[in-house]
Amino acid sequence: MNILDKIVFDKHKEVALKKALIPVSQLEQSVLFEKPTFSLATKLKESDSGIIAEHKRRSPSKSVINYNLNVQDVTKGYTNAGVCGMSVLTDGKYFGGSLDDLVLARASTNIPLLRKEFIIDEYQLLEAKAYGADAILLIAAILGRAEIKTLSELAKSLDLDVLLEVHNQEELEKSVMPSLDMLGVNNRNLKTFEVSLDTSKSLSPLIPDDFIKVSESGISTVSAIKELQPYGYKGFLIGENFMKTDNPGKSATEFIKELTK
Numbered sequence: 001m002n003i004l005d006k007i008v009f010d011k012h013k014e015v016a017l018k019k020a021l022i023p024v025s026q027l028e029q030s031v032l033f034e035k036p037t038f039s040l041a042t043k044l045k046e047s048d049s050g051i052i053a054e055h056k057r058r059s060p061s062k063s064v065i066n067y068n069l070n071v072q073d074v075t076k077g078y079t080n081a082g083v084c085g086m087s088v089l090t091d092g093k094y095f096g097g098s099l100d101d102l103v104l105a106r107a108s109t110n111i112p113l114l115r116k117e118f119i120i121d122e123y124q125l126l127e128a129k130a131y132g133a134d135a136i137l138l139i140a141a142i143l144g145r146a147e148i149k150t151l152s153e154l155a156k157s158l159d160l161d162v163l164l165e166v167h168n169q170e171e172l173e174k175s176v177m178p179s180l181d182m183l184g185v186n187n188r189n190l191k192t193f194e195v196s197l198d199t200s201k202s203l204s205p206l207i208p209d210d211f212i213k214v215s216e217s218g219i220s221t222v223s224a225i226k227e228l229q230p231y232g233y234k235g236f237l238i239g240e241n242f243m244k245t246d247n248p249g250k251s252a253t254e255f256i257k258e259l260t261k
């Protein structure tokens, strides 16, 4: 089994358990459930930098990145840096994240928050809403077209923006539909961990203009972003490059300053 299959296998068990512990009616009673959302897609459209900064403690490809930080401090640092949005990993086993991270981030900022998760069930969208997310990620490598349609349409009905992530042409072609807001190209192959910005470059012409294009993973320099911008990318998801430092907010501030000078 590759790592992605393992993550999805564990996620099915986790979601089944959570459904038994916390009924949907309880999620719907969260004070955050009725909160108006902030659109990540709109922010990216209007931005010069397009940075989506991620909260990421560990990963399957790098193991430990940083366990010494406080999610509220990281959120405030990213907000002050002027990022367009923040991605919060909520998977515990492989990324060291949690829904508590999401709710603490929500309490610390009004910038759009993306729930970064391996979403395989509608229940996780209700969780995203109940814990304060503005946007959700759907990964084409782990979902069929019918699942992408059902999940994205439910997300839109909850006022959540949808970022659909692909890694190759086949995933892109099966996924394009009107209920998506942003098309993300992951430069990391989630089965082998190989990273190449060429993935974003080669898939870009195949992405219809109606979607905001986001390049994800393996971005660590301003020059990488300058290389990707001519391909039409408006969003750039950066995790490890900021999170490996003692002060991700400061690192994001310096990055955006250099990018927009």
Ligand SMILES: O=C(O)c1ccccc1NCC(=O)[C@H](O)[C@H](O)COP(=O)(O)O
Pocket: 003, 054, 056, 059, 060, 061, 062, 186, 188, 190, 193, 216, 217, 218, 219, 237, 238, 239, 240, 241
């Ligand atoms: O990051 C991983 O190792 C990983 C492995 C398997 C599935 C997903 C994985 N990462 C999720 C992400 O998409 C990244 O956290 C995100 O794009 C930021 O990437 P980076 O800037 O390279 O930290």
